Amino acid sequence: MKYFAVFSPMLDEEKSRLYRPDHLEFLKEQSEKNRVFAKGRFADGAGGLVIYQAKTYADVEQIVKRDPYVVNGARGFEIHEWEMIQG
Template structure:
């Protein structure tokens, strides 16, 4: 299994608001399939990051191109294979 850091740069802030629920539902589906290591938005409004787990970049490209944010033109995408050195242990959120 490989890791792929996928930057989703903001293209249209209003579309990001409009299609947020669809995007999050889509990510929840991919998470339930074991395809997502981590995800989140950038607080400066630049977009977001999803770290996918997959066998190939082609597999991630297929997943990303079905994301409602990408389909509806809210976000662009940049995919980079990520050579993870260590997995962080995060404290429980309260």
Template structure:
């Protein structure tokens, strides 16, 4: 059974983040199309962003996070937390 994981992507370098933004967005679109990414977005205060993955294990999510262009190019770091999703209606 898949579990939900939240990945926080705190900003390390705003300049690198801007430089690698399109590659990051393309990577997220691929994960979305694979059906493993259910929500993502940036924090409007510039802190960074947040992703919500559905996966079999935290190790799988760690691999995805480490292959994100933002993380590869040290524009962002990451932090993973398993999320006990109870209910969601993200279209409100």
């Protein structure tokens, strides 16, 4: 399994507030499927970050494109493969 960091820059604060419950439910579902390693929003309001676990970039892209934030234009997204270093 690989890790992919997904930066979700803020596009529309009002839509972000409106679709937050749907986004959080979506992340909960992804977490229950062991697809989410870590998640959180930036304190300065710039957006958020989710680190997904998946086999390929394409797998993560398919997931992210179903996120209610992305579907409804509240947030954009950038996907970067992340190589975690331990120790």
